[in-house]
Amino acid sequence: MARRDFSASRIPGFATVAILVFCALYAPIVILVAYSFNVGDSIAIWEGFSFRWYPIAWNNEQVREVTMRSLTVATIAALIATTVATLAALGTTRRRKTRGQTFIYLMINQPLMVPEIVTAVALLIFFASIKVATGYQGLAYLIAAHTAFCIPFAYLPIRARLEGMDTTLETxxxxxxxxxxxxxxxxxxxxxxxxxxxxLMLAFVTSLDDVVITLFVKSAGQDTLPTYMLxxxxxxxxxxxxxxxxxxxLLTVVLLTAFFLLTRKRE
Incomplete structure (x- = not known):
């Protein structure tokens, strides 16, 4: 008898469960996008199709202000985090394996494993003491907090790329x-x-979408787009x-699509 490879799709009910899961994940997003074109003020009653809310959002001075702040913080944090992550990836892959190397990986990826609320509280306590000592209340604290949180997100694809590279050319x-x-x-x-x-793109998206750390670290008048929406x-x-x-x-989908195209294996 010919051997049949195991396939999860052959399990009874697999397709039904998969469809239900995808509906639960994406139906709310589809509804949100659909009601952004609603002509009326209601978010529960469809009153007709219109683009009116997009110009209203664009002409909102406060929305433009928090959007520019979000883009500024995300761009600077992503650039710094990617630079640090690149150096860390080179230091952990382009060297002989030593004892304690697993511990180094663990420390770099620690923000991914620790609950975000714990990281936020730790950053709040750390930066609060600096604020009291220096009196400085600027945006640098928020950028530093986002940078620290984004480093492992930038580190993973860079390290994966390094480990998949043939060292023959370097030799x-x-x-x-x-x-x-x-x-x-x-x-x-x-x-x-x-x-x-x-x-860089993954760190940028992570910083742009962050709410918890921003809420704990930001000072008065430093709302980003996600905290403003909240x-x-x-x-x-x-x-x-x-x-x-x-x-x-839409911005997140574009960046993640580019991320997928850059990291996929070419045949």
Whole structure:
């Protein structure tokens, strides 16, 4: 008899469960996007199709302010986190394996395993003591907090790219008397660039969407787009919030699609 490979799709009821799970995950998002085009103020009663809420959101000065703040924090935090993550990935993959290397991986990826609320409270206590000592209340605390949280998100794709790279070209460059810097600049870095870009995009999306750490670390008047939307929803839910959410969703989908295209294995 021919051996049949195991396939989960052959389990009775698998397709039904899969459809229900996908509906539970994506039906609320579809409804949110649909009601962002509702002509009326209600988020529960469909009154007709219109784009009116998108210009309203765009012309809202407060929305533009928090959006620019979110983009500024996310961009700076992603750039710093990606730089640190690249150095960490090089330091943990382009060296001989030593005792304690697993512990190093654990420490770098620690923010991924610890509940975000714990990280937020720890950052709050740490930055609060600095605020009291220095009197500085600027945006640098929020950028530093986002950077610390985003480093492991940038580190994972960069490290995965390094581990999948063939070291033959780097060895050949060394055999041709290239210095360590020349080997890195002309061989390692170009090959590593897709992983770096993927890590940058992942860190950017993570910072842009963050709510918990931002709520704990930010000072007065430093709302980002997610915290602004949360505060607005607490007062009243309007189709304007749906429009903002749809645009944020579109940006996230574009970046994650680019991330997938950069990190997928080429045949």
């Amino acid at each position: 050949a460059a060394a055999d041709l008397y290239a210095t360590h810097w020349q080997t890195f600049r002309f061989v390692t870095l170009p090959l590593l660039m897709p992983g770096i870009i993927a890590g 505060a607005k929803i607490r007062r009243s839910v309007s189709a304007e919030v749906n429009a903002i959410s749809t645009l944020l969703l």
